Structure formats: C-alpha cells, structure tokens
Amino acid sequence: MTLHLFSSAVMPPWGVLCVIGGFLYHLALGYFYTVGNMNPYVISYMGIKSSQSAWFSSVILAVQAISLPVGGVLAKKTGFRLPLILGILSSGAGIMLTYLTINHGLGAYVATYCILFGLGMGIPYSVIFQVASSWFPAHRATVVGIIASGFGLGALVFTPIQTRIINPYDVQPVAGKYPPEVEERIPRAFLILGGIVLGLELLGLLAMRNCPDSAAQGKLKAGSSNKTNVAEKGDIEELQSL
Known part of the structure; x- marks a missing residue:
C-alpha cells in the first residue's frame, strides 16, 4: 500500500530539497549551542573572568530577538534570498572574523562572535520556515519540526568538532588556564568552524526555492x-x- 504522503503530487522534488536546505541552514545556526563549550578556552586565551563570558549567549539571543522582524520585512520586499545571504555573511563571516578579534579585546570579540552571529541567526530564522512550509501547506507542522531539529542538532555536530580541533587529547586546565599547545589552536578553530557554518548555510540557500x-x-x-x-x-x- 502506497502512502499518499509520499506521492509526487504531495512531495514535489524542489519542495523536498527546500526542506533539506532549511534543515542544513538551521543546523549551521545551531552552532549557537556550542558557545558554552567554547567559553573555557576563550576565558583561558583572553584572560577574562567567567562572569564576563556569561554575557556571550545573552548578547546573541538579544540580537537574534531584535533582528527577527527584519528578516520578515526584507523577505516581503525583496524575496527570501536577501535575508538568507545576510544571514550567511553575518553568522559565518562573524565566526571567521573572530580569528582576528580574539586578539583585540573583549569588545571586538563580542562584536564579531556575538553581535554578528546573533544577526545571522535572527534575520533568516523565520524566513526559512515560511519558504519551506509553503511547499507543504497541509504538513506545515511537520516541515517546521524537521527544520527546527537541525537547529537542535547543532551542539551534537559542532561540539565534537570544536573539541577535536582545540583539545583532541582532553588536556585539563590548571587554575583555569590551558597550556600553550591548546591555546594556540583556538584562533584557528574559529576559521575552520566559521567555514563549516558558511558552507552549510550556502548549501541550504542553493537548495531553497519559492513555491x-x-x-x-x-x-x-x-x-x-x-x-x-x-x-x-x-x-x-x-x-x-x-
């Protein structure tokens, strides 16, 4: 017995690709959940207090909340691609630029790693749901659930990559300070992780189409x-x- 759900009339190829693209894009945005895993390394490298690092996630979420409506307005006026491109430039490039700003103080670090990434999360976030679910109006909840699961899986994907790049031998800090061989890998990690985020988002953008x-x-x-x-x-x- 063939389920009606899997008929070509219900699941157009571009619609399926659009959902996959939305999943990949949100998987990249799920990098947000690794901020806590990165904090001990940043604290050690920059010599800041733990209380200062507690603001990183808060700043990202605040900027995301402020920029969420911007994506919807831009999508109505210019189409969905511009918000997604702005998201790629803000989030992926923001992480990669942290390779430089981590050596120029807390303010510069927050500007690229928190504010830019927060913009990259907020601007395309709801637009992706809207475009993908328009292909399956009778299954909007399912589409939203699939895409949102990508966001939740971000920690599962990126946390092991972070650890593998920075601290593959699980060296423990002494009085909150990691040895030089661990710290020297931290700036390069931002380049690699930012490149992965940017690549996933670009694949997601290429897979998405208007219904x-x-x-x-x-x-x-x-x-x-x-x-x-x-x-x-x-x-x-x-x-x-x-």
Whole structure:
C-alpha cells in the first residue's frame, strides 16, 4: 500500500530539497549551542573572568530577538534570498572574523562572535520556515519540526568538532588556564568552524526555492484586491454623479 504522503503530487522534488536546505541552514545556526563549550578556552586565551563570558549567549539571543522582524520585512520586499545571504555573511563571516578579534579585546570579540552571529541567526530564522512550509501547506507542522531539529542538532555536530580541533587529547586546565599547545589552536578553530557554518548555510540557500503555487496565489490575491478597489472606486463615482 502506497502512502499518499509520499506521492509526487504531495512531495514535489524542489519542495523536498527546500526542506533539506532549511534543515542544513538551521543546523549551521545551531552552532549557537556550542558557545558554552567554547567559553573555557576563550576565558583561558583572553584572560577574562567567567562572569564576563556569561554575557556571550545573552548578547546573541538579544540580537537574534531584535533582528527577527527584519528578516520578515526584507523577505516581503525583496524575496527570501536577501535575508538568507545576510544571514550567511553575518553568522559565518562573524565566526571567521573572530580569528582576528580574539586578539583585540573583549569588545571586538563580542562584536564579531556575538553581535554578528546573533544577526545571522535572527534575520533568516523565520524566513526559512515560511519558504519551506509553503511547499507543504497541509504538513506545515511537520516541515517546521524537521527544520527546527537541525537547529537542535547543532551542539551534537559542532561540539565534537570544536573539541577535536582545540583539545583532541582532553588536556585539563590548571587554575583555569590551558597550556600553550591548546591555546594556540583556538584562533584557528574559529576559521575552520566559521567555514563549516558558511558552507552549510550556502548549501541550504542553493537548495531553497519559492513555491510556484504560493507565488501564484499571491498574485491572484493582489489582482483580486486591485479589481475590488477599482470596482469600489467606480461605485463611488457613480453615486457622486447622481
């Protein structure tokens, strides 16, 4: 017995690719969950206090919350690609730029690793759900769940990579300080991790397409709205002539 859910009419190829692309993009954004794993290394490298590192996640979430509406506004005016491209430039490039800013003080580090990454999370976040779910209007909850699971899996994917790059032999810090052979790997880790994030987001962007049906419906609604306005204007002019 063939399930109707898997028929080509219900699951168009571009729709499936769009969901996969959204999953990959959100998987990259799930890098956020590794900030806590990176904090001990950053504290050791920069010589900052643990209380200062507690602000990193808070800043990212605050910037994400502020920038969430921006993505929706941009998507309505320019299409979904611009918010996703801005997300790639902000998040992936922000992590990679931290290779430089980690050597220039806490403010520079927060600017690239927290503020830029927060923008990269917030601007494309809801746009991805909207584009992917438009292909499957009867299964929106399923599509959103699949894509959101990518965000949740970020820690599972990126945390082992971070540890493998920076501290493959699980060397423990002494009085909060890691040995030089561990610390020297920290800046390079940002380049590698930022490159992985950027690559996943780029793959996600390339896999996503607007649903033709939703675009047609939008034009139909716009057309019917224009016709209604014209008809109402004609009725008003007719009444005025009387």
